[in-house]
Amino acid sequence: MIKSKYQTIFFIFFIAFGFIFSPIFSEKKKNYKTNHSIKLEEIHRVEKDFEFVLTSRKFFPGELVCLTISSKSKKMKEKDFQIFWKGEEYPLYNLQGKWLSFLPISPEEKPGYILLEVKHGTWYTGKIKKKYEVEIHKSQFIVQERQSITLPQKYVSKTLPKDILEFIKECEKKKLIAFQSDSKIMLEDDFVFPLREKKISSPFYIQRNYNKKKGRPHGGVDFRGKTGNPIFAIQSGKVVLSRPMYFEGVFTVIDHGAKIFSFYMHQSETLVKEGDFVKKGSLIGRVGSTGMSTGPHLHLGMKVRGTLIDPLSAIALKLKALTI
Ligand SMILES: [Zn+2]
Structure with a gap:
């Protein structure tokens, strides 16, 4: 009788101890996903004079977008293109012969649309500005904790x-x-x-x-x-x-x-x-x-x-x- 009473007390104590401390122990060990090898998303647009691709892990707030653009005319150089993201100009860089630009999506960006503008042309052809809306979705990477x-x-x-x-x-x-x-x-x-x-x-x-x-x-x-x-x-x-x-x-x-x-x-x-x-x-x-x-x-x-x-x-x- 005495033995089983102690056993019961010990059992209750053991369960209570587990309940109280397990969240602390598991909290300490919690690892979050890196999401670094998921399939990337792409937005591809083909125009008469050029084409571009926007690549990102996802079009979410807090993500980095890479834009690559190529001209269909050999006469057009990278300086003949200008990229505007949310109205601000982002320079194009030549990386191993590819023209690209890095466009950040602020973590404070609200789901909706970001305006992307591509201005192109030379002094003799005149400049043309094309506008695109890039849809931004609510982030599935930013954890709600x-x-x-x-x-x-x-x-x-x-x-x-x-x-x-x-x-x-x-x-x-x-x-x-x-x-x-x-x-x-x-x-x-x-x-x-x-x-x-x-x-x-x-x-x-x-x-x-x-x-x-x-x-x-x-x-x-x-x-x-x-x-x-x-x-x-x-x-x-x-x-x-x-x-x-x-x-x-x-x-x-x-x-x-x-x-x-x-x-x-x-x-x-x-x-x-x-x-x-x-x-x-x-x-x-x-x-x-x-x-x-x-x-x-x-x-x-x-x-x-x-x-x-x-x-x-x-x-x-x-x-x-x-x-x-
Ligand atoms: Zn930190």
């Missing part, structure tokens, strides 16, 4: 010592200058993953609470990693910033040209310096937990002409195939 993160007070407090406030100001200034860099296109085939392991602990643009207060959505992708794991450049380019920052920790920004940037946060150390040219896949730093971080991981971010995009949408693009 909210992550709660608890950070040390020094990352959420509004009242900080003067020297720290000055350091933050200096960091912001450095970042602003780095993202102003404007280089020729340096892309080499496809983008690659920054870590050997492709486990996502926090996806792009997931809603976040910091210390129980609503914060900004997640501006990049968090990869699981252990302190010291090697970090590789996702694409070839020029290092425009590599230093310790207040929030970003040890932070590296690579300019890939065409106003395409990748950035790497919370590293334990950087192995590159400003001005270095790096090849895609080359070792640039090591995973850490510096700055506003709760444990070792890599935060990978990407900006295209000032717009944050999901880096996994760039990795998914098969540039090699697009430029053949």
Whole structure:
């Protein structure tokens, strides 16, 4: 009797323990999809003088779109074409003989239509502008969840010592200058993953609470990693910033040209310096937990002409195939 009573108590305790702690354990191990090898979507238009293809993982907010265009007349050069996306001009770049442009869809874009305009012609033929509406659907990649993160007070407090406030100001200034860099296109085939392991602990643009207060959505992708794991450049380019920052920790920004940037946060150390040219896949730093971080991981971010995009949408693009 006594034995079975203890057994019952133990059993109840065991079940309760499981219920209370299992969400915490499973939460910690949750990995999100990379969606990097899904079939890409294409929009193809053929006109009398030219044709173009828009390629993207999906035409969703937060995705990167690659436009390739070709002229049917040998007389027309790439300078005779102009691309406008949401009314803003996006330069065409010559990559291995193909003319292309990278068009970001802001994660804040509402489902609907984006205006794409192609202006073409020479001074002797006159310029013609063609308009197209590109349909944007609600994202199936941006997860409808909210992550709660608890950070040390020094990352959420509004009242900080003067020297720290000055350091933050200096960091912001450095970042602003780095993202102003404007280089020729340096892309080499496809983008690659920054870590050997492709486990996502926090996806792009997931809603976040910091210390129980609503914060900004997640501006990049968090990869699981252990302190010291090697970090590789996702694409070839020029290092425009590599230093310790207040929030970003040890932070590296690579300019890939065409106003395409990748950035790497919370590293334990950087192995590159400003001005270095790096090849895609080359070792640039090591995973850490510096700055506003709760444990070792890599935060990978990407900006295209000032717009944050999901880096996994760039990795998914098969540039090699697009430029053949
Ligand atoms: Zn992150």
